[in-house]
Amino acid sequence: xxARELSGMGWLAGLCFLxxxxxxxxxxxxxxxxxxxxxxxxxxxxxxxFLWLAPVSPQQASYAALSVMLALGIALWLSYRWLGPRHPxxxxxxxxxxxxxxxxxxxxxxxxxxxxxxxIFADAxxxxxxxxxxxxxxxxxxxxxxxxxxxxxxxxxxxxxEPVARALHWSVRRVGVIQSGHLRIYLAYSFFTLIxxxxxxx
Amino acid sequence: MAAWLINLxxxxxxxxxxxxxxxxxxxxxxxxxxxxxxxxWQPYRDLAKLLRKETVVAENASWIFRAAPYVVFAVAxxxxxxxxxxxxxxxxxxxxxxxxxxxxFGLARFFQALAGLDIGTAFGxxxxxREMTVASLAEPAFLMVVFTLALSMSTTNLSVAIETxxxxxxxxxxxxxxxxxxxxxxxxxxxxxIPVDNPATHLELTMIHEAMVLEYSGHHLALIEWAAQIRMMxxxxxxxxxxxxxxxxxxxxxxxxxxxxxxxAAKLAALAVVLVLAEAVLAKMRFFRVQHFLGFAYxxxxxxxxxxxxxEVGG
Numbered sequence: 001x002x003a004r005e006l007s008g009m010g011w012l013a014g015l016c017f018l019x020x021x022x023x024x025x026x027x028x029x030x031x032x033x034x035x036x037x038x039x040x041x042x043x044x045x046x047x048x049x050f051l052w053l054a055p056v057s058p059q060q061a062s063y064a065a066l067s068v069m070l071a072l073g074i075a076l077w078l079s080y081r082w083l084g085p086r087h088p089x090x091x092x093x094x095x096x097x098x099x100x101x102x103x104x105x106x107x108x109x110x111x112x113x114x115x116x117x118x119x120i121f122a123d124a125x126x127x128x129x130x131x132x133x134x135x136x137x138x139x140x141x142x143x144x145x146x147x148x149x150x151x152x153x154x155x156x157x158x159x160x161x162e163p164v165a166r167a168l169h170w171s172v173r174r175v176g177v178i179q180s181g182h183l184r185i186y187l188a189y190s191f192f193t194l195i196x197x198x199x200x201x202x
Numbered sequence: 203m204a205a206w207l208i209n210l211x212x213x214x215x216x217x218x219x220x221x222x223x224x225x226x227x228x229x230x231x232x233x234x235x236x237x238x239x240x241x242x243w244q245p246y247r248d249l250a251k252l253l254r255k256e257t258v259v260a261e262n263a264s265w266i267f268r269a270a271p272y273v274v275f276a277v278a279x280x281x282x283x284x285x286x287x288x289x290x291x292x293x294x295x296x297x298x299x300x301x302x303x304x305x306x307f308g309l310a311r312f313f314q315a316l317a318g319l320d321i322g323t324a325f326g327x328x329x330x331x332r333e334m335t336v337a338s339l340a341e342p343a344f345l346m347v348v349f350t351l352a353l354s355m356s357t358t359n360l361s362v363a364i365e366t367x368x369x370x371x372x373x374x375x376x377x378x379x380x381x382x383x384x385x386x387x388x389x390x391x392x393x394x395x396i397p398v399d400n401p402a403t404h405l406e407l408t409m410i411h412e413a414m415v416l417e418y419s420g421h422h423l424a425l426i427e428w429a430a431q432i433r434m435m436x437x438x439x440x441x442x443x444x445x446x447x448x449x450x451x452x453x454x455x456x457x458x459x460x461x462x463x464x465x466x467a468a469k470l471a472a473l474a475v476v477l478v479l480a481e482a483v484l485a486k487m488r489f490f491r492v493q494h495f496l497g498f499a500y501x502x503x504x505x506x507x508x509x510x511x512x513x514e515v516g517g
Contacts, residue, residue, distance in 0.1 A: 075276035094260035108327025
């Protein structure tokens with residue numbers, strides 16, 4: 001991937017990182033919303049400068065993200081200094097389970113990576129998994145091609161959003177019946193409206 | 203200033219004695235299996251050997267593979283800095299509370315899984331996938347334990363919670379019993395012990411953590427092993443110091459600190475006995491039984507929270 005391709009995601013990731021490390025200014029900005037909605041903001045005891053994120057008081061919960069980041073940096077540097085490489089590293093061929101050559105097909109794909117999670121949380125999703133084998137020989141033991149298809153749907157989507165969408169569509173179609181049709185239907189509408197109006201006036 | 207010095211000393215003690223706990227567990231394990239045990243210093247010798255040896259890196263390894271051991275180790279040391287071992291209060295606990303501790307474990311795990319996937323071998327991917335699956339179940343249970351503690355102590359600051367417990371008369375809180383059991387189960391899963399993972403095997407069907415770090419050698423492997431020992435020690439210390447905090451020093455006199463060290467050493471040694479006894483009677487469970495195991499941990503933590511709300515609030 002080129003640097004330009006990465007930059008599209010990169011600046012968003014950078015912003016997330018910045019928000020994670022310096023959350024306090026954002027929390028201060030968000031405080032305005034909670035003030036407008038509920039009339040109360042953060043207690044005065046939470047205000048300990050831009051480094052500290054302490055919702056109530058430091059005795060109860062506090063987090064200094066920048067200091068943790070800094071401590072992590074120091075710990076990284078020290079562990080590299082003290083436990084870093086003594087000898088030049090040797091480059092070698094990775095272990096390929098005796099298959100001779102490591103190919104991209106041996107890598108774990110996203111599908112493979114998520115397999116245990118799919119199995120464990122199977123009840124929370126609608127999973128369509130199918131393996132289609134095209135047999136090579138008559139007895140069907142050898143396959144010339146295997147096609148794997150996986151489609152994962154959100155259960156909430158099916159149970160909550162889809163009924164709402166269906167109800168909306170249904171009512172829209174009912175309304176749509178009035179609107180769609182030939183010119184003569186519209187003329188009939190105007191005609192009957194006119195008659196009703198005249199009748200009301202007279 | 204003295205507090206920071208105590209804190210620093212405590213971190214050094216933590217990192218330095220983590221292999222000792224691993225050695226003690228290994229000895230107990232050997233005894234339970236009627237084998238001749240290695241010396242208690244064996245983990246130190248192993249680490250020293252790995253640090254001396256040449257490091258082999260796969261040809262297609264990226265910077266992530268090389269950086270991951272340092273990140274994992276540094277994060278483990280940082281996590282050790284916020285868990286009170288012999289004395290409270292620690293000044294670092296204001297910088298990072300127990301929720302940050304959960305986050306730090308998550309950060310280390312993320313890098314380890316990335317490094318496992320980095321080379322592109324089947325083992326690395328398998329290990330990473332399994333580790334993340336276990337983590338996705340263990341982390342909610344751990345957080346539930348944290349919330350139970352936070353509710354009953356009304357703080358997420360470890361030092362403050364332990365200090366409060368130290369100063370109150372000895373009481374048995376039902377919520378703590380449930381939380382301790384849940385944390386114990388989470389600790390077993392997160393440190394890769396039987397019945398979730400077996401650290402002593404390299405059998406491809408069963409291994410989780412070992413599969414992820416299979417490509418590592420030399421000083422990289424030393425860092426990862428040491429980090430795993432520190433993680434083990436952190437979970438053990440959390441268990442003994444949160445639920446049985448007695449003996450911890452809350453004054454910084456030599457006598458109190460010495461007594462604190464002896465107390466925590468005795469508690470950790472006893473906990474190791476319990477762990478090994480549990481491992482002796484349990485068999486490694488199938489991977490797709492882990493969700494029941496960790497689901498049970500979550501349930502226990504939830505029960506802890508409910509018991510707190512029902513029995514302890516306003517009582």
